[in-house]
Amino acid sequence: MSTTATAPLSFIPGQRWISDAEIDLGLGTILQSDRRSITLLFPGKGETRVYSTSTAPLTRVIFSEGDTLTHQDGWQMKVEDTKEVDGLLVYLGEDSQGEFLEVPETQLDPEIRFQGPRERLLTGQIDRNNEFHLRALARQAQTQLAKDSLRGLRGPRVGLVPHQLYIAHEVGQRLAPRVLLADEVGLGKTIEAGMILHQQLVTGRAQRALILVPESLCHQWLVELLRRFGLPVTLMNAERCQDQETPFADAQIALASLDWLVKDDQAYTQVQEESWDLLIVDEAHHLGWSPAAASPEYLRIQQLAEQIPGLLLLTATPEQSGESGFFGQLQLLDPARYPSLEAFQQEEGGYRLCAQAINRLELKQPLDAEELKALEARLSNDSQKLLTLLEHPETSDEQRDQARQQLIDQLLDRYGTGRVLFRNRRASVPGFPGREVHPVGLDCPEAYLDLLEQFNQPHRQMMAEAMTGIAWPFAALYPERLYASGNQSAGDWWQFDPRVDWLLDKLEELKEEKVLLICAHAETALELSEALRRRSGLLAAVFHEDMDLFDRDRAAAWFAEEAEEGGAPLLICSEIGSEGRNFQFAHHLVLFDLPSHPDLLEQRIGRLDRIGQNQTIQLHVPYLETTAQADWLSFCHEGLEQFTRPCAVGASLYQEYQDDLLALLSGEKATDDLIPLIQSSRDAAEIELEAGRHRLLELASHRPEVSGQLVAQLAEADQDKLLREFLEVALDVYRIQNEDLDEHTWYLKPGKESDTAVFTDVHFDMEEGSSATFLRDKAMARDDLHFLTWEHPLTRNCLEAATTTVKGNTAVALLKNPALPAGTLLLEVFFRLDLPGLHQPLAERYLPSLSLRLLLDGQGNNLAPKVGFKGLSKQLVKMKKGLARDVVKLRVDQLRGLMDKAESEAASHLPSYIEEAQERMRQQLDPEIARLQALAEHNPAVKAEEISQLQQVRLELDTQLNQATLKMDALRVIVAAGRDDG
Numbered sequence: 005m006s007t008t009a010t011a012p013l014s015f016i017p018g019q020r021w022i023s024d025a026e027i028d029l030g031l032g033t034i035l036q037s038d039r040r041s042i043t044l045l046f047p048g049k050g051e052t053r054v055y056s057t058s059t060a061p062l063t064r065v066i067f068s069e070g071d072t073l074t075h076q077d078g079w080q081m082k083v084e085d086t087k088e089v090d091g092l093l094v095y096l097g098e099d100s101q102g103e104f105l106e107v108p109e110t111q112l113d114p115e116i117r118f119q120g121p122r123e124r125l126l127t128g129q130i131d132r133n134n135e136f137h138l139r140a141l142a143r144q145a146q147t148q149l150a151k152d153s154l155r156g157l158r159g160p161r162v163g164l165v166p167h168q169l170y171i172a173h174e175v176g177q178r179l180a181p182r183v184l185l186a187d188e189v190g191l192g193k194t195i196e197a198g199m200i201l202h203q204q205l206v207t208g209r210a211q212r213a214l215i216l217v218p219e220s221l222c223h224q225w226l227v228e229l230l231r232r233f234g235l236p237v238t239l240m241n242a243e244r245c246q247d248q249e250t251p252f253a254d255a256q257i258a259l260a261s262l263d264w265l266v267k268d269d270q271a272y273t274q275v276q277e278e279s280w281d282l283l284i285v286d287e288a289h290h291l292g293w294s295p296a297a298a299s300p301e302y303l304r305i306q307q308l309a310e311q312i313p314g315l316l317l318l319t320a321t322p323e324q325s326g327e328s329g330f331f332g333q334l335q336l337l338d339p340a341r342y343p344s345l346e347a348f349q350q351e352e353g354g355y356r357l358c359a360q361a362i363n364r365l366e367l368k369q370p371l372d373a374e375e376l377k378a379l380e381a382r383l384s385n386d387s388q389k390l391l392t393l394l395e396h397p398e399t400s401d402e403q404r405d406q407a408r409q410q411l412i413d414q415l416l417d418r419y420g421t422g423r424v425l426f427r428n429r430r431a432s433v434p435g436f437p438g439r440e441v442h443p444v445g446l447d448c449p450e451a452y453l454d455l456l457e458q459f460n461q462p463h464r465q466m467m468a469e470a471m472t473g474i475a476w477p478f479a480a481l482y483p484e485r486l487y488a489s490g491n492q493s494a495g496d497w498w499q500f501d502p503r504v505d506w507l508l509d510k511l512e513e514l515k516e517e518k519v520l521l522i523c524a525h526a527e528t529a530l531e532l533s534e535a536l537r538r539r540s541g542l543l544a545a546v547f548h549e550d551m552d553l554f555d556r557d558r559a560a561a562w563f564a565e566e567a568e569e570g571g572a573p574l575l576i577c578s579e580i581g582s583e584g585r586n587f588q589f590a591h592h593l594v595l596f597d598l599p600s601h602p603d604l605l606e607q608r609i610g611r612l613d614r615i616g617q618n619q620t621i622q623l624h625v626p627y628l629e630t631t632a633q634a635d636w637l638s639f640c641h642e643g644l645e646q647f648t649r650p651c652a653v654g655a656s657l658y659q660e661y662q663d664d665l666l667a668l669l670s671g672e673k674a675t676d677d678l679i680p681l682i683q684s685s686r687d688a689a690e691i692e693l694e695a696g697r698h699r700l701l702e703l704a705s706h707r708p709e710v711s712g713q714l715v716a717q718l719a720e721a722d723q724d725k726l727l728r729e730f731l732e733v734a735l736d737v738y739r740i741q742n743e744d745l746d747e748h749t750w751y752l753k754p755g756k757e758s759d760t761a762v763f764t765d766v767h768f769d770m771e772e773g774s775s776a777t778f779l780r781d782k783a784m785a786r787d788d789l790h791f792l793t794w795e796h797p798l799t800r801n802c803l804e805a806a807t808t809t810v811k812g813n814t815a816v817a818l819l820k821n822p823a824l825p826a827g828t829l830l831l832e833v834f835f836r837l838d839l840p841g842l843h844q845p846l847a848e849r850y851l852p853s854l855s856l857r858l859l860l861d862g863q864g865n866n867l868a869p870k871v872g873f874k875g876l877s878k879q880l881v882k883m884k885k886g887l888a889r890d891v892v893k894l895r896v897d898q899l900r901g902l903m904d905k906a907e908s909e910a911a912s913h914l915p916s917y918i919e920e921a922q923e924r925m926r927q928q929l930d931p932e933i934a935r936l937q938a939l940a941e942h943n944p945a946v947k948a949e950e951i952s953q954l955q956q957v958r959l960e961l962d963t964q965l966n967q968a969t970l971k972m973d974a975l976r977v978i979v980a981a982g983r984d985d986g
């Protein structure tokens with residue numbers, strides 16, 4: 005395994021040497037030498053070099069007893085003895101069959117490479133001290149990062165919002181997470197998904213992800229993933245896939261429109277042929293499902309969800325398509341846990357009791373007989389043990405607390421939507437500004453009144469539907485559509501519709517403000533913008549489904565631009581703009597009409613009422629009095645109170661009262677009769693939810709005591725000293741100019757000498773340089789600054805470069821410490837845990853890339869526990885290369901002995917290292933196995949193979965971890981300079 009350096013006396017043809025300056029040439033053979041020059045042939049590379057005898061940068065290669073050499077024919081031999089014949093060495097030893105052999109040095113393998121620190125040191129390949137320093141810091145960081153439970157959360161350029169961090173931390177750590185992210189509108193589901201994805205990638209839990217979103221949100225997702233997470237996303241579309249057989253093959257993270265994949269069979273097949281680790285689907289309420297039929301979108305996602313291990317579904321309104329739609333989403337996530345709609349509905353009936361039991365556990369009260377009996381059906385053996393432990397008089401308080409927490413976790417997981425659904429509500433997220441609503445009743449013009457009356461006749465309702473494409477009586481909510489589809493010759497609706505006059509006045513009043521207007525239909529949006537242009541010369545940005553993606557994004561960007569820079573003061577959107585988009589920079593929302601479903605109204609308001617909104621939101625609602633519009637407003641406003649706060653029961657009340665609501669719209673029922681009924685049902689449903697499902701969801705979606713710690717730890721990262729030290733040394737090693745702009749902000753500029761490989765995938769200005777900060781808040785406020793964390797690509801590249809090349813694995817330094825006599829020798833050695841042949845991606849999840857440091861004195865005593873790396877490094881100065889080589893040559897025997905000692909010392913540490921890795925692995929896999937076993941007790945859909953597969957993985961990892969070794973990673977020879985030099 006090792007080779008040796010020498011003190012050369014003379015150059016004799018046939019001897020084997022390496023070039024210190026060109027190590028890659030391999031082993032050279034001296035062809036000839038005279039007083040002035042030496043000629044070497046490097047057979048491995050077929051190159052010849054001539055060196056001056058006095059300055060030749062050459063090192064003689066000599067193997068010693070115990071070393072293994074490789075013959076030019078490929079076989080190996082362990083050296084037992086050496087003899088010299090005419091100035092050439094002959095190695096004596098046995099091959100693997102035990103046959104005694106003699107190998108002249110002329111027959112050594114020329115391709116020999118010296119990579120390990122031991123070989124490199126002994127063959128005089130000595131690196132700079134700061135390169136060694138960088139490698140050691142990088143290993144230290146890797147160890148720290150491998151154990152870091154916040155890994156993957158440090159890098160994203162996002163504010164520290166507790167409920168988001170809780171979810172990201174909880175889900176991002178899972179293997180193949182499958183969850184529904186269903187926070188109320190605008191609470192940051194995209195950010196949560198981004199954080200989970202980032203974590204999965206950074207920790208190696210996932211390599212590739214597929215993100216499917218409505219077409220209108222593609223660009224916004226792309227921007228968020230790049231700007232906030234720096235992820236390598238590829239936007240896929242028909243154009244990009246044209247004439248390509250495997251267009252998705254190069255996309256590590258592919259982002260595409262779900263609508264496109266539903267329509268394009270070929271693209272869908274291409275997606276299916278790839279291997280993905282995580283699938284993310286935004287606005288998942290579009291995946292319609294009922295026991296009778298599933299939508300094409302649902303079927304496509306279902307197929308993908310069966311083949312992709314991880315799945316994140318995002319929706320603010322999971323029940324938009326009814327309870328069955330909601331169940332359909334849960335079934336995509338965990339078909340085993342949610343086998344049938346009936347079972348799901350039955351289980352829901354027990355939520356209240358479960359929430360009650362959890363409350364009692366939290367209050368440290370005993371469960372009563374009714375609760376115990378009801379829960380028995382769901383509790384399995386492990387839970388029963390916990391209950392017994394709770395009741396046992398000798399159980400300590402600490403054991404009791406732990407048992408209660410475990411029981412709560414198990415109840416949340418096994419009862420209700422537990423680990424699968426996360427839904428935070430505004431009510432429990434502080435800092436949201438209020439909403440103010442301004443309904444404005446307007447006289448209904450005669451032209452509309454006539455039309456509404458005509459079409460309300462039973463025999464004409466079908467015609468209204470055929471003309472407008474809107475079912476009656478909902479068409480009555482949009483009289484301009486009735487008018488426009490039948491009266492083209494009679495002039496434009498906007499010439500007499502009082503909402504337009506009102507709008508013109510309102511816009512005049514709000515001329516300093518940005519105003520978002522949403523209406524239900526694309527035609528209304530277009531005609532309205534035309535009306536404003538013709539009647540007042542106002543140019544509004546327009547956003548609707550018939551525009552292509554590019555034009556839509558351009559319109560949104562125009563609206564977002566500052567007024568002084570020519571930004572549009574008004575954006576007119578059809579319903580499509582009511583989903584997913586970020587318009588929180590505006591504070592005024594005009595609801596030109598109301599949507600026909602309460603969840604759509606919630607989505608509309610959510611464009612402004614979202615994280616980042618800093619003012620009270622003004623909701624302007626013009627409506628036509630004495631028409632269906634007025635009745636519908638009563639339903640939304642008084643019935644559901646939607647304008648003042650999100651209504652959690654809107655979708656279910658809409659379903660419950662569907663017939664009455666239709667009667668209300670057709671004028672067969674009066675608001676005075678219906679609205680009080682809806683109000684009392686709402687109050688009752690909300691009370692029930694608060695006591696049951698909501699309580700469970702609240703508990704499962706956010707634990708403030710956990711998120712509080714996460715926020716505090718992440719906030720501390722601003723001051724991470726190791727990170728700054730590591731980057732300072734890295735910039736020095738890779739020769740990148742670094743100037744302090746202030747205490748926390750650097751200006752970095754690559755120069756001619758710089759190693760530019762470390763800028764791979766860093767969006768960096770290589771010409772002018774770029775600035776970077778360690779402060780999260782500063783990075784959030786200024787997009788032009790890089791946010792420097794352990795997860796920034798520059799840091800990651802430096803970490804990789806420092807640990808995956810040989811650079812820095814040897815050094816020789818001078819110790820300036822007057823207390824030590826001159827010539828005192830120390831050897832500093834780093835080892836790292838190595839797992840040959842292990843299934844790496846699987847193992848890395850559990851395996852901390854631990855490193856071990858030893859500091860041996862001349863007698864082989866380990867001083868590392870007393871003398872730290874940092875303190876020692878401060879006392880070291882560099883030594884010239886020539887002198888360093890001489891030191892190694894002079895002390896070669898002592899060094900060999902110390903290296904052997906280091907190896908045996910390291911071996912004694914190995915068992916405890918392996919134990920730690922095994923412990924981590926078990927901590928992750930055992931609860932998962934136990935959970936599946938518990939679920940299987942009640943649910944035949946949990947397959948036995950699923951459990952045995954996981955048990956098999958655990959067994960294999962356990963065995964493989966036992967084969968781990970500690971491998972020498974870097975060596976530094978330290979020589980005391982003594983008093984005179986000090």
Ligand SMILES: Nc1ncnc2c1ncn2[C@@H]1O[C@H](COP(=O)(O)OP(=O)(O)OP(=O)(O)O)[C@@H](O)[C@H]1O
Pocket residue numbers: 161162163164165168187188189190191192193194195196319320583584585586610611614615616
């Ligand atoms: N932690 C955060 N730091 C900075 N900005 C954030 C954070 N969380 C959310 N935001 C911003 O708040 C807005 C809403 O977030 P996001 O789009 O993730 O919400 P959502 O729940 O997905 O919304 P919707 O329900 O409308 O789809 C976005 O502009 C987003 O950039």
